[in-house]
């Protein structure tokens with residue numbers, strides 16, 4: 001599944017090709033993805049100019065004066081900007097035809113999603129879509145730091161891992177990144193969120209920011225279903241310290257890493273180095 005770094009990589013790859021271009025038409029080859037595609041995509045979006053391509057959590061927003069097309073890549077979605085005469089292949093569910101942006105040729109933004117857990121929705125100008133309404137701060141923003149996590153976690157008995165993966169607490173810190181950040185900060189994923197000190201939360205917030213920024217700089221992790229807009233995979237996965245390494249030696253102490261399920265998600269940590 002694309003995580004925040006892959007979505008940010010997608011955003012950065014698409015923005016130069018989309019910003020300033022006008023949507024001429026929307027072609028839907030099926031009426032729904034994860035949810036029905038709303039009528040505004042065909043009725044309101046054509047004729048609008050894309051002013052900005054933004055990311056919020058793992059959603060992409062194509063901002064226009066009338067509102068924003070809201071996209072999620074789900075488990076297996078990809079977005080590519082192609083010459084407008086590129087033949088359609090399997091699972092190419094949506095095309096947005098774009099003008100040439102001046103003297104250039106027409107292009108098409110093509111949404112391919114074999115498993116159809118992705119979505120294409122509409123957020124009217126001046127409104128916040130319900131999917132975005134209750135989200136916590138962006139992990140790379142100044143609003144997310146140790147003081148924030150400390151204040152937000154008091155009285156919480158849930159494991160710190162589940163707390164950090166709660167999208168109302170902070171968005172986009174998926175299973176890979178929470179495992180790596182907890183390892184770097186030396187915090188056990190099982191510890192109650194309300195029992196982690198302010199100082200240790202400062203280490204954890206810094207670790208989350210560092211690992212996400214590093215993953216974005218490297219183009220995200222290499223995940224089977226993910227294709228970046230330029231077709232190049234990232235090479236981050238082989239550098240992970242904990243995630244996917246259950247039973248292997250801890251990179252810090254050499255003792256075997258433990259693996260167990262927490263909140264239905266596989267968790268790997270070092271019981272010696274993480275307390």
Ligand SMILES: [Zn+2]
Pocket residue numbers: 250251252253254255270271272273274
């Ligand atoms: Zn260790």
